[in-house]
Ligand code: SF4
């Protein structure tokens with residue numbers, strides 16, 4: 318899923334300083350799962366913003382709404398009845414949702430309340446780690462199911478650099494060396510011979526090197 | 540400000556802190572009237588938003604009183620409560636407020652005296668911090684009008 | 685002979701080669717480069733010019749390499765894939781070759797996190813193995829990475845690094861095999877302090893017959909002090925400094941430690957010379973270029989062969 322983290326409170330407060338009627342929009346998908354921008358976080362952020370403006374003797378009018386999916390125009394449409402009453406929209410979804418709102422409502426001043434981080438998986442309750450960079454040409458089939466693009470700090474495709482230390486990446490002991498993991502798994506699977514194949518320089522076009530990417534499914538795009 | 544009497548909300552677990560408060564009452568151990576008790580079935584039931592709402596409504600301090608660590612009737616309710624209190628503390632810090640306005644406290648049902656003592660101590664702490672910062676806003680508004 | 689490289693000629697003659705390195709300055713003064721190169725020039729067959737080593741901005745390796753070339757010496761320019769994409773790297777190889785530079789080293793480079801620009805975006809368009817292949821494709825096939833033919837291809841003797849000590853250890857021979865497959869001509873190893881482990885690695889290299897396909901130059905770093913030894917043991921990723929080395933340095937007075945460090949280096953070289961497949965040495969005297977000549981002499985490797 319896409320992971321995100323709430324922005325620093327003071328940055329949000331600064332964005333909103335000129336406005337008094339805020340439409341605060343959460344999203345029910347990824348950001349709910351990673352506890353960055355679901356209904357709960359919408360409530361807490363609204364409350365914090367209330368406290369802040371009460372202290373300043375101002376009133377701030379916050380309409381809280383959490384959409385099923387903010388990156389989908391169909392759901393964003395639900396904001397139509399609230400948008401005119403708001404001076405600004407504060408979105409708690411990933412950047413895709415923020416942009417879907419900005420695209421749909423041309424006049425709206427839209428601000429992000431979270432920093433969109435990475436595509437990751439949940440390791441344990443409250444812990445998420447990067448697992449994919451959407452390179453558009455998945456190599457997991459030759460790397461035993463461990464991604465060298467997103468998990469090796471240098472995106473090396475032909476094996477570990479000389480910096481691996483006690484099985485960890487040279488950037489620090491809190492990061493596993495992806496190539497150590499790949500190697501161990503290749504061995505476990507009894508296919509370590511695969512390591513010897515030279516991997517050619519990657520074509521980065523599918524990864525975004527050819528400009529912004531788009532998927533068009535003719536069978537669906539009626 | 541001298542005669543300021545803070546308003547304090549205490550979310551008290553039915554199985555421990557609330558019973559302890561009861562015991563304090565029956566033993567005639569007094570505790571400050573500033574503390575308004577809200578009984579909850581377990582502190583795990585108290586969410587961050589409840590603490591925030593209490594502050595929004597003007598409470599000067601909020602604490603959550605649950606069972607001793609490891610003694611939660613529902614296993615980990617009090618541990619969750621502790622994390623939620625920490626979350627609210629972080630929000631207060633981010634806003635530039637004193638995080639000490641909210642606290643997590645643990646006690647067992649038999650600790651009537653501890654209940655009273657904690658209530659005193661917390662009240663004193665909030666007194667020293669002064670009123671909920673939102674009162675500054677009210678004063679400004681009055682000054683303007 | 686694939687190239688005009690002096691290093692290639694020395695190695696082809698069957699003699700043990702010696703290389704050392706010069707770190708370019710963090711400013712424009714070419715005299716610094718010349719001074720450092722002059723200190724070692726008579727005792728080596730090639731001078732590595734590091735490329736923004738430890739991810740700190742310095743005079744570019746190509747520019748410093750040209751300065752050294754113009755002194756009539758033999759630079760080995762290092763190139764890390766961290767800072768440039770394949771387009772920039774190919775153009776730089778061509779540029780270097782146009783100035784007569786004929787030997788280079790293909791590396792992935794330290795992560796920017798360690799340098800003075802930790803906020804920079806690392807490039808890593810390709811890795812060091814792919815860079816080896818790219819340079820070889822230019823040299824032997826006259827092909828750019830994009831597939832087009834090139835006129836007047838650069839004739840580079842291609843080097844790489846090998847770290848026998850980083851883990852997983854068992855992968856380290858295969859890693860070299862991959863570089864060989866990609867077309868590397870020589871490798872310079874990480875500084876060797878743990879000789880047993882190095883011998884074990886070389887055994888693996890020999891078992892696979894890699895010693896016949898690539899020249900291994902053993903990495904030597906003289907320790908200046910016990911403090912440096914400890915630092916390298918604990919703080920430098922992928923470095924293997926056994927306790928005996930530290931004990932030996934700690935066992936002599938502070939004033940004696942540099943001499944002891946040099947002694948250890950020379951003794952290591954004597955022992956490494958005996959290993960089949962070791963075709964020379966790469967001496968990395970970190971900010972200690974003035975002692976390189978002495979080390980080479982003490983190891984009995986002076987004068988250098990005339991090729
Ligand atoms: S190889 Fe590419 S698509 Fe596959 S997991 Fe890694 S980044 Fe994602």
Ligand code: SF4
Nearest residue numbers: 469477478486487494
């Ligand atoms: S230590 Fe491993 S994960 Fe880190 S950069 Fe080197 S190969 Fe990649």
